[in-house]
Amino acid sequence: MCTAATYRSQDFYFGRTFDYEFNYGEEVTVTPRNYPFPLRHQNALTEHYAMIGIAHMAGDYPLYYDAVNEKGLGMAGLNFPGNAVYSKVQTGKDNIAQFEFIPWILGQCANVQEARVLLSHINLVDTPFNEKYPVSPLHWILADKEEAITIESVQEGLKIYDNPVGVLTNNPPFPIQMFRLNDYMSLSSESPTNRFSADLKLKPYSRGMGAMGLPGDLSSASRFVRVAFTKMNSLSGLSESESVSQFFHILGNVDQTRGCCQLDKGEYEITIYTSCCNADRGIYYYTTYENHQITAVDMYRENLDSDRPVHYPLVQGEHILLQNAAAGSAEENQ
Numbered sequence: 347m348c349t350a351a352t353y354r355s356q357d358f359y360f361g362r363t364f365d366y367e368f369n370y371g372e373e374v375t376v377t378p379r380n381y382p383f384p385l386r387h388q389n390a391l392t393e394h395y396a397m398i399g400i401a402h403m404a405g406d407y408p409l410y411y412d413a414v415n416e417k418g419l420g421m422a423g424l425n426f427p428g429n430a431v432y433s434k435v436q437t438g439k440d441n442i443a444q445f446e447f448i449p450w451i452l453g454q455c456a457n458v459q460e461a462r463v464l465l466s467h468i469n470l471v472d473t474p475f476n477e478k479y480p481v482s483p484l485h486w487i488l489a490d491k492e493e494a495i496t497i498e499s500v501q502e503g504l505k506i507y508d509n510p511v512g513v514l515t516n517n518p519p520f521p522i523q524m525f526r527l528n529d530y531m532s533l534s535s536e537s538p539t540n541r542f543s544a545d546l547k548l549k550p551y552s553r554g555m556g557a558m559g560l561p562g563d564l565s566s567a568s569r570f571v572r573v574a575f576t577k578m579n580s581l582s583g584l585s586e587s588e589s590v591s592q593f594f595h596i597l598g599n600v601d602q603t604r605g606c607c608q609l610d611k612g613e614y615e616i617t618i619y620t621s622c623c624n625a626d627r628g629i630y631y632y633t634t635y636e637n638h639q640i641t642a643v644d645m646y647r648e649n650l651d652s653d654r655p656v657h658y659p660l661v662q663g664e665h666i667l668l669q670n671a672a673a674g675s676a677e678e679n680q
């Protein structure tokens with residue numbers, strides 16, 4: 347399971363949780379403008395917008411899970427098992443393999459509006475990267491500071507939905523996720539009043555009862571509602587530090603604790619990483635399951651005119667500040 351979200355304060359932020367039972371050795375990866383993205387069914391993308399995100403490096407080819415480009419457009423792929431259907435190559439369309447989708451869009455579009463044009467003649471095809479990396483059943487969120495959309499390639503074809511909450515999880519398909527929000531419209535950040543019955547003396551006995559009924563489990567349908575509610579009610583200061591901190595709080599609501607989501611063979615799904623990218627400034631912040639200290643990679647500290655991706659392995663291990671390590675000093679221990 348995974349959850350992606352957008353957030354706007356002074357700047358625009360885009361991030362996700364990546365939940366799974368193992369990692370693929372993913373790294374924070376900056377792809378500069380002149381790295382030639384080879385395409386299976388089209389000419390290579392030789393010049394394009396630079397992007398920063400998390401990718402698995404297959405040799406020197408970045409297989410992006412999520413990224414933001416230098417224009418502030420962000421895109422993330424999330425699992426969509428049983429529903430994602432990709433096509434065969436068709437003439438007269440831009441045939442893009444599913445693993446090429448993020449660079450194809452982020453490489454060429456400055457915003458969602460421009461992406462809508464490319465999406466109108468795209469055909470997402472089922473060409474695998476290789477036998478080691480088969481086709482992944484994904485759907486995507488694509489967002490800039492003005493709007494977000496969800497893209498689902500299903501049996502009936504390619505569907506593009508407006509995403510007014512700026513949140514995506516996994517199954518079921520997006521229209522069903524959105525419809526289910528109707529069930530929760532009475533939830534509120536305010537204290538409730540008794541509308542149950544005038545004949546009963548009901549009163550709130552705790553703070554936070556206005557959102558009683560907000561689903562607390564880890565299913566993707568419940569995570570969608572929970573993050574939508576949190577994000578729509580979220581208030582933060584405008585500074586970078588306040589915004590980034592708030593973003594991690596929003597996604598913290600769907601953090602997966604080891605042991606609570608059991609798969610077959612005694613494996614457990616956990617939140618492997620949580621990211622928050624400042625899309626305006628090209629700074630990618632992240633934490634990992636065992637490293638709660640926020641780590642950042644700044645795209646603009648790299649040479650964006652080069653032709654080689656630069657990648658940084660995720661920093662692991664808790665960094666704990668032992669506050670009374672020695673009289674008068676504080677020390678960082680691992």
Ligand SMILES: C[C@H](CCC(=O)NCCS(=O)(=O)O)[C@H]1CC[C@H]2[C@@H]3CC[C@@H]4C[C@H](O)CC[C@]4(C)[C@H]3C[C@H](O)[C@]12C
Nearest residue numbers: 347348365402409410411424425445479480481482516
């Ligand atoms: C497993 C992940 C989804 C996590 C998730 O949502 N888990 C909930 C399961 S559930 O929905 O609750 O059942 C997805 C998200 C992005 C994917 C990579 C995209 C690039 C590349 C595409 C190639 O074609 C295949 C290899 C490749 C590295 C992909 C591997 C894997 O597929 C990744 C990591």
